[in-house]
Amino acid sequence: xxxxxxxxxxxxxxxxxxxxxxxxxxxxxxxxxxxxxxxxxxxxxxxxxxxxxxxxxxxxxxxxxxxxxxxxxxxxxxxxxxxxxxxxxxxxxxxxxxxxxxxxxxxxxxxxxxxxxxxxxxxxxxxxxxxxxxxxxxxxxxxxxxxxxxxxxxxxxxxxxxxxxxxxxxxxx
Amino acid sequence: xxxxxxxxxxxxxxxxxxxxxxxxxxxxxxxxxxxxxxxxxxxxxxxxxxxxxxxxxxxxxxxxxxxxxxxxxxxxxxxxxxxxxxxxxxxxxxxxxxxxxxxxxxxxxxxxxxxxxxxxxxxxxxxxxxxxxxxxxxxxxxxxxxxxxxxxxxxxxxxxxxxxxxxxxxxxxxxxxxxxxxxxxxxxxxx
Numbered sequence: 412x413x414x415x416x417x418x419x420x421x422x423x424x425x426x427x428x429x430x431x432x433x434x435x436x437x438x439x440x441x442x443x444x445x446x447x448x449x450x451x452x453x454x455x456x457x458x459x460x461x462x463x464x465x466x467x468x469x470x471x472x473x474x475x476x477x478x479x480x481x482x483x484x485x486x487x488x489x490x491x492x493x494x495x496x497x498x499x500x501x502x503x504x505x506x507x508x509x510x511x512x513x514x515x516x517x518x519x520x521x522x523x524x525x526x527x528x529x530x531x532x533x534x535x536x537x538x539x540x541x542x543x544x545x546x547x548x549x550x551x552x553x554x555x556x557x558x559x560x561x562x563x564x565x566x567x568x569x570x571x572x573x574x575x576x577x578x579x580x581x582x583x584x
Numbered sequence: 585x586x587x588x589x590x591x592x593x594x595x596x597x598x599x600x601x602x603x604x605x606x607x608x609x610x611x612x613x614x615x616x617x618x619x620x621x622x623x624x625x626x627x628x629x630x631x632x633x634x635x636x637x638x639x640x641x642x643x644x645x646x647x648x649x650x651x652x653x654x655x656x657x658x659x660x661x662x663x664x665x666x667x668x669x670x671x672x673x674x675x676x677x678x679x680x681x682x683x684x685x686x687x688x689x690x691x692x693x694x695x696x697x698x699x700x701x702x703x704x705x706x707x708x709x710x711x712x713x714x715x716x717x718x719x720x721x722x723x724x725x726x727x728x729x730x731x732x733x734x735x736x737x738x739x740x741x742x743x744x745x746x747x748x749x750x751x752x753x754x755x756x757x758x759x760x761x762x763x764x765x766x767x768x769x770x771x772x773x774x775x
Contacts, residue, residue, distance in 0.1 A: 419746045420734075427637045427644075434644040445639025446632035448688060452732075453628035461620040466592040468616030472608040475599030504723075515623060515736055523742035529751075536733045536752030538759055539725030548719060549711065551695045552702040556710040559770035563716065564723035567763035571724070574758035578751045 456508055463512030467498075471520070492576055495527050499534055500572050504541035504565060511535060530579045538571040623739055630735030638686055638731060647689070650680035661721075661764070662714050664704075671700035671714070679721055685729035694722055713771050720763040726756045 431438040470476045484494040492500075495517060503510040514535045518528040541564035549557050600609045655676055665672050674697035681690035697718060705712050711719075730752065737745035 419749075424633075424637065427641050430646075431640040431644045436640060436643045438640050441640045441643050442636035444636075446636035448639070449631035449633070449635030450628050452635065452688075453624060453631045456627070457620065457624040460624065461617055462589065464620045464623075465613050465616040466589060466596070468612040468619075469596035469609055470592055470599075472612030473596040473598075473600035473605065474603040475595045478599065511732065511736065514733070515740065518737070518740040518742075519619065519623075523737050523740035524744065524747075528740070528742075529748050532733050532737060532748040533752045533755055536727065536730040536748060537755035539723055541723040544722050544725075545719060547691070548694060548698050548722065549715070552698045552705075552715075554702075554709055554711050554715065557719075558711045558716055559767065559774040560711055560716040560719040560723075562770065562774075563720050563763050563766045566766055567720065567724050567759040570762040571755050571759035574755040575751065578755050578758075582751045582754075583747075 456511065459506075459508035460512045460515060463509050464516055467513065467516045490573075492572075493527060493530070495521075496530060496534065496572075496576070499531055503534060503538060503572075504568050505543070507540040507543060510540070526579070526583070529583060530575060533575040533579055534572055537575050538568045541565060541568055626739035627735055630738050631731065634685075634731035634735055638684065638729070641684070642686055642689065646684060647677065647680045647686070650683055651676045654679055654683070661717055664712070664714050666704075669700065669704075671697050671704070674700060675718055675721075678718070682722065682725050683728055685727050685731045690722075694718070716771060717764070717767055720760070720767050724756055724760045724763050726753065726760055728753060 428438045428442070431441065467476070470479075479498075480494045483497050487494045487497060499510060499513045499517065502513060514531040517531040518525075521527040523529075541561075545557060545561055545564060549555070549560070596609060600606050658676060658679060659672070662672060662675065674693050678690050678693035678697055681687070681693055698715065701712060701715050701718070704714070728749075730749065733748065733752070734745050737748070
């Protein structure tokens with residue numbers, strides 16, 4: 412079955428160079444420059460991925476992850492959340508690369524198109540790294556009293572997580 | 585992060601001792617590292633593709649177009665800014681870049697906006713209302729084009745890498761609404 416998202420990527424891949432050409436952009440040179448940035452981004456992300464994936468694999472193989480998930484399953488289920496999601500939800504506001512590594516690990520474990528795999532991607536995509544952004548943005552102008560910015564950011568993260576769970580259930584049926 | 589990360593390994597060793605499977609731990613650690621490099625190769629390819637396309641789109645003026653659409657939506661969110669202030673231009677550029685998944689363009693614009701907002705700050709070292717609103721926009725970070733997640737899903741062998749885009753946008757809009765309402769209610773109390 413072909414869905415909207417099957418067409419999304421081909422249309423974008425074909426449409427953007429056409430659009431650039433119409434606007435008189437040197438599309439080839441700009442693509443190459445952007446691709447270089449992409450490769451550098453991947454190179455920057457990889458060490459973090461290695462650090463987290465190794466630690467999580469060790470945790471899983473030793474059985475510690477089963478304890479954690481087992482212990483959390485009850486309270487999480489009461490909130491309607493799958494226990495596997497908790498480590499991701501906890502790390503998402505703190506470390507963007509760490510959260511991406513956990514998302515990758517959940518997809519590796521459960522499959523990219525599994526309910527957990529999709530949910531992890533929605534959580535990953537629906538918020539940003541709140542604590543990091545607050546540190547960088549306020550740090551850049553020497554603001555130490557951040558007032559309600561932190562509370563707003565973290566509560567919004569929690570809202571995003573619950574919304575992700577319910578929206579996934581509704582969207583993917 | 586140092587403590588958390590080390591603690592993960594300590595927890596793994598303790599659990600391996602209790603469960604009596606140290607060999608599984610050795611295997612997991614080495615295979616985990618190897619799997620990362622394999623993943624990295626595919627991920628690097630996908631990221632190169634999307635970043636290349638995004639750059640072409642940005643050079644073609646997609647950011648300015650998005651900015652024109654966003655301007656009237658963003659303006660009422662920053663009532664404390666004088667009309668025509670440079671901070672607002674940077675805020676629009678920052679939000680457009682976030683929306684289109686151009687993280688590398690979003691942060692410089694956001695930091696310029698903060699620097700401009702600081703010139704309006706009567707109390708050095710304390711956040712202003714406008715700064716907090718800008719932070720809500722950024723910590724939620726509504727993104728219509730999540731290139732990294734898309735690349736990762738493709739690298740993990742998904743049949744439908746773009747399947748999570750719409751639910752993620754809807755979830756982040758919920759978070760944005762919550763964040764902005766909280767920002768409005770808390771700003772008067774939290775001075």
